[in-house]
Amino acid sequence: MKTSLLASFAIAPLPLPRDIYALPLRLIIGYGFMEHGYAKLARGPDAFIAILHAMGMPFAELLGWATIAIELIGGLLVLLGAFVPVAALPMLVVLAVAIFTVHLPHGFSSIKLMSYDAMGAHFGQPGYETDLLYAAGLIALCMGGAGTWSLDSYWASKRKPA
Numbered sequence: 001m002k003t004s005l006l007a008s009f010a011i012a013p014l015p016l017p018r019d020i021y022a023l024p025l026r027l028i029i030g031y032g033f034m035e036h037g038y039a040k041l042a043r044g045p046d047a048f049i050a051i052l053h054a055m056g057m058p059f060a061e062l063l064g065w066a067t068i069a070i071e072l073i074g075g076l077l078v079l080l081g082a083f084v085p086v087a088a089l090p091m092l093v094v095l096a097v098a099i100f101t102v103h104l105p106h107g108f109s110s111i112k113l114m115s116y117d118a119m120g121a122h123f124g125q126p127g128y129e130t131d132l133l134y135a136a137g138l139i140a141l142c143m144g145g146a147g148t149w150s151l152d153s154y155w156a157s158k159r160k161p162a
Contacts, residue, residue, distance in 0.1 A: 022147025025137045030079025037071030081150020088138040095131045103128035
């Protein structure tokens with residue numbers, strides 16, 4: 001019995017290459033991390049380091065620069081699909097620290113519409129939802145691989161079988 005085109009797209013997995021799922025995950029996770037790291041640099045690393053000091057973080061300067069490096073380099077590695085499990089570990093640590101030191105007191109939801117007026121929407125402090133989504137995406141990439149269109153896949157195809 002022939003399956004209709006509509007029916008083939010109604011049930012997961014879609015009729016696409018199995019590991020294509022990794023591409024949108026890599027693009028948004030990699031870009032998102034790089035954007036956060038770049039924002040810290042653009043505002044001046046000292047501003048981020050001052051926030052860490054105000055929070056009482058030990059070794060604030062070291063942790064500030066490490067966070068920026070992890071976000072920029074880790075984000076680029078994930079975006080390219082290179083050494084994803086290696087890059088993911090420090091990225092997951094950054095997410096865990098953000099959850100427990102910043103977002104946990106504000107609950108789960110990352111979007112809290114507080115009011116709306118002539119100036120537009122006003123939002124409250126974000127919760128840990130977005131951090132968990134990033135973490136889930138990184139874990140999925142570690143479990144399922146970086147996908148066909150990745151440097152990890154390219155390098156694996158160049159290895160000679162043992």
